[in-house]
Amino acid sequence: MNVSRLSVVALRLLERLLGGPERESLIGDIAEQAAHGRSARWVWAQALLAIAGDTVRQTRRHPVASLLPAFFFGYGAAAILGSVRLLPGLRPLDQIMVGVAAGWVVGRSGGLPAVATFTALVLAMRSPIVQVPVMVFLDHFRGAELLASHGLAALPYSIAIAVVCIGAGGLWAACQRPVRAVS
Amino acid sequence: MVKRAFLGGFELLVLLALIRLGDEAYGVPISAEIERSSGQPVALSSVYVALGSLSRKGLVSSRRGEPTAARGGRAKTYFSVTAEGLSEARNSQRTLTALWQRLPALGGGRA
Numbered sequence: 001m002n003v004s005r006l007s008v009v010a011l012r013l014l015e016r017l018l019g020g021p022e023r024e025s026l027i028g029d030i031a032e033q034a035a036h037g038r039s040a041r042w043v044w045a046q047a048l049l050a051i052a053g054d055t056v057r058q059t060r061r062h063p064v065a066s067l068l069p070a071f072f073f074g075y076g077a078a079a080i081l082g083s084v085r086l087l088p089g090l091r092p093l094d095q096i097m098v099g100v101a102a103g104w105v106v107g108r109s110g111g112l113p114a115v116a117t118f119t120a121l122v123l124a125m126r127s128p129i130v131q132v133p134v135m136v137f138l139d140h141f142r143g144a145e146l147l148a149s150h151g152l153a154a155l156p157y158s159i160a161i162a163v164v165c166i167g168a169g170g171l172w173a174a175c176q177r178p179v180r181a182v183s
Numbered sequence: 184m185v186k187r188a189f190l191g192g193f194e195l196l197v198l199l200a201l202i203r204l205g206d207e208a209y210g211v212p213i214s215a216e217i218e219r220s221s222g223q224p225v226a227l228s229s230v231y232v233a234l235g236s237l238s239r240k241g242l243v244s245s246r247r248g249e250p251t252a253a254r255g256g257r258a259k260t261y262f263s264v265t266a267e268g269l270s271e272a273r274n275s276q277r278t279l280t281a282l283w284q285r286l287p288a289l290g291g292g293r294a
Contacts, residue, residue: 011255022231028257029210029227035253050228057232 006040010047197233242268
């Protein structure tokens with residue numbers, strides 16, 4: 001039986017964000033139920049409950065290691081969206097936080113290969129051949145102006161810092177990723 | 184004095200469902216069994232959390248099955264109750280029955 005696209009998205013999300021020893025069995029169970037005709041709503045509810053529960057358990061087990069990335073992620077996202085106005089002297093700190101946040105998100109969601117890809121993308125963004133068409137494309141959308149001015153435009157100025165931070169974030173996420181236990 | 188940890192309410196439900204289902208039980212039938220008995224929807228993830236807790240206490244054991252296409256190539260984990268698990272279920276039954284028998288009649292639907 002076919003699985004709806006919405007359910008497939010939920011399963012992909014689970015694969016990326018769920019940890020814990022029961023990860024494979026749980027995703028398999030939800031996939032099996034989706035294949036047997038369970039609604040996308042049911043699949044999404046199961047996926048979100050599983051991710052929320054796993055996040056709470058991880059936070060309770062490792063509060064500092066869990067809350068720091070969350071802080072960086074929140075701060076980084078806010079900085080990218082332009083809602084945080086930094087003092088001029090804190091600009092390097094802003095970039096470090098954006099870099100760490102990007103590294104954490106990329107590392108958490110895709111592992112080291114994704115970190116390498118993202119790093120390559122950031123490096124490529126430094127090249128005008130890539131940067132100019134991207135900025136021209138983004139200029140077509142009013143909503144993308146903030147992203148371009150606060151996020152993408154900020155990263156190329158401190159490539160070295162961003163690359164180091166992204167690498168550190170990726171390594172951290174890779175170390176945090178639980179081993180798929182076979183019981 | 185030997186200290187014995189009591190089972191949580193949901194852990195007991197999972198343990199009882201597992202006893203009813205036998206050795207070929209995995210997440211889906213366990214949650215379906217609890218849903219049938221309680222009439223409430225059950226999150227699969229909470230079943231696995233309870234199974235993990237029961238496993239750490241030595242009350243259930245698990246083994247990996249073969250990956251199947253219907254599960255996107257993922258293997259099932261089959262659970263079964265250990266001798267300690269059966270003993271713990273009997274203890275819980277004794278405790279609950281004793282407490283229940285000493286309760287005054289619950290009539291009228293109000294405390």
